Amino acid sequence: MSRQCDSVVKKANAILGCINRGITSKSQDVIVPLYTALVRPHLEYCVQFWRPHFKKDIKLKRARRLRSLLGRGNNQIAPLPIELDYQQEAAVPAAPPPPTTRRDYVRIVARHVSGEHQSQPKRFLKAVAHLCREQQRHTTLHLPCSKREVAASVKEIMVRSLVGTPTSCLLALRAITGLSRFQPPLEEDLRRSLISLGTHLVWTCVSSKESTAGQALEGMFKGLLKEAPTTRHLVGLLDHLTYWMEVGEAEVRAQAASLCSSLLQFARDLPSFQNAAEPQLGSLAARLAVSLLDPEPVIRERAREAVSQLHGLLLQQKGLRGKGTSFLRCPQWKGQPLRARLYQLVRVSELFGMHFTMQQEMEFLTTCWNIVVSLAQEWRRVGGLLLMYSLLGQAYSLLEEEQEGEGLQISILLSELRQGRKVPAEIKHVICGK
Structure with a gap:
């Protein structure tokens, strides 16, 4: 469509040139009706069909220069649809640069936990997983916030995934697995909530064909058991799995039974x-x-x-x-x-x-x-x-x-x-x- 764009722009520029040379008065009462009646129809006719997609075809710079020349500083000439789209794209804030240092990852986690920048849950979950891998030789997690606060933020993301698209499910499971390597153990109520949300997301929201989801869930269960390796804790984990062995579909029951055997072993x-x-x-x-x-x-x-x-x-x-x-x-x-x-x-x-x-x-x-x-x-x-x-x-x-x-x-x-x-x-x- 580049040829069509060039043709339309040339025709509009020709008409604008005629108006500029032939009309002495540059008042808005004269220019705006002429521009609306003679120029805009050429730029908007069947634009849904030949609408330009490349910046080289939009020619915004020339369109803006001519509009300002005719408008003489007043805003009576409405912007073109192409210009509106360009302005909307320009108004979208650019994505923040990817983190490169440990300080960047710590800042991402701290801001999310404190309530800032919660619109990017994937960025937060990836930062948590990265910091957990980086500090896996330590027994405690060195962050400005506590382990419980980070786990509670992960829980909030999982709750939001229940009503939306569970795109962050696997990242959340991996984040919990990483957090389970550190002391102290999570409170029992928070741990139960994380397990219930994790199993529900994997076996009801995520496609059962994704083997990575089952592996991430198994890693979370084993990590939580290793966090507090007691028989009572083991029974609590298995209670969630036996529940799905009773109420789930055949494929879910099979996965829950297999996970029970793996966790006991x-x-x-x-x-x-x-x-x-x-x-x-x-x-x-x-x-x-x-x-x-x-x-x-x-x-x-x-x-x-x-x-x-x-x-x-x-x-x-x-x-x-x-x-x-x-x-x-x-x-x-x-x-x-x-x-x-x-x-x-x-x-x-x-x-x-x-x-x-x-x-x-x-x-x-x-x-x-x-x-x-x-x-x-x-x-x-x-x-x-x-x-x-x-x-x-x-x-x-x-x-x-x-x-x-x-x-x-x-x-x-x-x-x-x-x-x-x-x-x-x-x-x-x-x-x-x-």
């Missing part, structure tokens, strides 16, 4: 991990074991690995070694996959019961009971029932009755338990104790 291999017999391990065992009846084979396999890692963690507390996943196989039911999964669930409950403390056993039974009387999927309620009856030593008789009754016994029992009938005395004791 990481905890077992961590030299500084404080492996204590927390009561919440019983509830965690029940929620993981139920997923062994998941309809998706991939999820069942990954849940089996997670259950095996948790069993190894319990054995590690007593100075014993795990046996991998081979102890969960049921070769005698090879031709009946559903029956094999049911007996596998009973086997899991028996093995966990051998190493549970009294408090862990009560947490296990309570969680199983809550699953049974909940509005969860049928297979999940069946799993909770078998786990509960297995720990009470009544699962095998229940499965035999189920086989003789052509698959109706468990469904009838689930209905009666939900109505409060046929509740085992041991369960009543646990419920009353709670």
Whole structure:
């Protein structure tokens, strides 16, 4: 379109020259109507089609000179559409230069935390990640603001990403991973908020095909566990993942189960991990074991690995070694996959019961009971029932009755338990104790 632009400019200049030479009066009452009627139509006709895109075609300098010549300093001649676009582009502030020194990165973080320059969250998150990498040999983060204030600013960015485009999600996860290398540990409420926001962004807002999102989420979980390597902290992290194993789609459930297994393995291999017999391990065992009846084979396999890692963690507390996943196989039911999964669930409950403390056993039974009387999927309620009856030593008789009754016994029992009938005395004791 450059030729068209040149043609239009020449024609407009010719008309302007005629007006300048032929009209003696330069008052605005004379010049403005002539300019509007004779010049502007040539510059604006079908401009949406041939609109110039290059500065060399706009010829703003000449247009402005001629307008000022005719206007004689008054502003009665409206600017051209091309000039308006150019003025808008010029009004946009130029992007700040990229940081090059540590002082630049510190200034970016300090200004964002203090409330200034919060319009560029990516710049802030990149600066946080850079400073964390730079100071990774130190135990504390040397900044004008505290670690908690920086983490709270990251949280605000993640909250804004929930209602907007989650473009800063991965940068936020990496920033949290970097912050977790330093002491002191984050407060429990802030840590829970960061985990909830991170998992929600990755598994609902970001495309599940992005493997980098899963890797960033795994790095955040491991970093937060390393920040406070205790069993209680581990159970708190896994609670978020087991939640997604219950309510997420098939792909999300598989990723959550895989992350559970990876996090448990990481905890077992961590030299500084404080492996204590927390009561919440019983509830965690029940929620993981139920997923062994998941309809998706991939999820069942990954849940089996997670259950095996948790069993190894319990054995590690007593100075014993795990046996991998081979102890969960049921070769005698090879031709009946559903029956094999049911007996596998009973086997899991028996093995966990051998190493549970009294408090862990009560947490296990309570969680199983809550699953049974909940509005969860049928297979999940069946799993909770078998786990509960297995720990009470009544699962095998229940499965035999189920086989003789052509698959109706468990469904009838689930209905009666939900109505409060046929509740085992041991369960009543646990419920009353709670």
